[in-house]
Amino acid sequence: MVFRGFRERIRGEILFRGGSSINLDAKGRMALPTRYRTDLVERCEGRVVLTVHDDRCLLLYPQPEWDEIERKLVRLPNQDKRTRTLQRMLLGHATELEMDKSGRILIPPRLRVFANLEKRVVLAGLGNKFEVWNEEAWEQRCGDWVSDDGGDGDMPDSLETLTL
Numbered sequence: 001m002v003f004r005g006f007r008e009r010i011r012g013e014i015l016f017r018g019g020s021s022i023n024l025d026a027k028g029r030m031a032l033p034t035r036y037r038t039d040l041v042e043r044c045e046g047r048v049v050l051t052v053h054d055d056r057c058l059l060l061y062p063q064p065e066w067d068e069i070e071r072k073l074v075r076l077p078n079q080d081k082r083t084r085t086l087q088r089m090l091l092g093h094a095t096e097l098e099m100d101k102s103g104r105i106l107i108p109p110r111l112r113v114f115a116n117l118e119k120r121v122v123l124a125g126l127g128n129k130f131e132v133w134n135e136e137a138w139e140q141r142c143g144d145w146v147s148d149d150g151g152d153g154d155m156p157d158s159l160e161t162l163t164l
Contacts, residue, residue: 016125021135024119028112029104030132033123037103046099050111050132051090055141058107058115058132059090065128066094107132 020033032040040046040062049066053059061069073091078084093114097105107117120135133141 015127016130017127019122019124022121022123024107024112024117024121025104028107028109028117029100030107030121030123031102031104032099034103036125037099040099048097048099048105049094050097050105050107051094052111052114053131054089056115056137057134058111058117060105060123060130060132061128063096070094 016036022030024030044063047063049061049063051059073087076083078087095108095111099105116134122133122135122138124131
């Protein structure tokens with residue numbers, strides 16, 4: 001599956017869109033698509049942070065985006081169990097990575113296991129970050145979203161006024 005995607009600058013921010021199917025090499029390296037590499041090098045010198053998401057995918061942030069999220073997470077009062085769980089998951093799995101000269105990042109084994117990443121993965125641009133999915137899981141989720149409107153029940157209030 002090949003997606004057409006691109007990035008756009010809005011108010012100086014880089015937004016990532018679209019997706020790509022990518023092969024992981026035998027060492028677990030993923031080559032970032034060339035259309036994103038220049039912006040990642042310019043914006044963060046190729047430094048990114050990879051962490052987990054409860055959908056069993058990985059989140060890939062440019063370092064400056066992650067720094068902002070990390071500051072917010074550590075400031076949350078952690079007396080609430082859900083807050084501690086979120087901090088443990090996101091911060092406890094956060095891994096700083098640097099693109100090599102070929103535009104690849106090495107996905108650590110424990111993160112590959114978490115997201116069941118094998119040979120084929122999908123990199124989906126979601127504005128300020130990417131999601132990294134096992135390709136079969138991505139296709140299954142896409143089918144689920146189409147067949148049952150996401151299956152999450154009622155639409156959140158924040159989406160009620162969104163016109164597409």
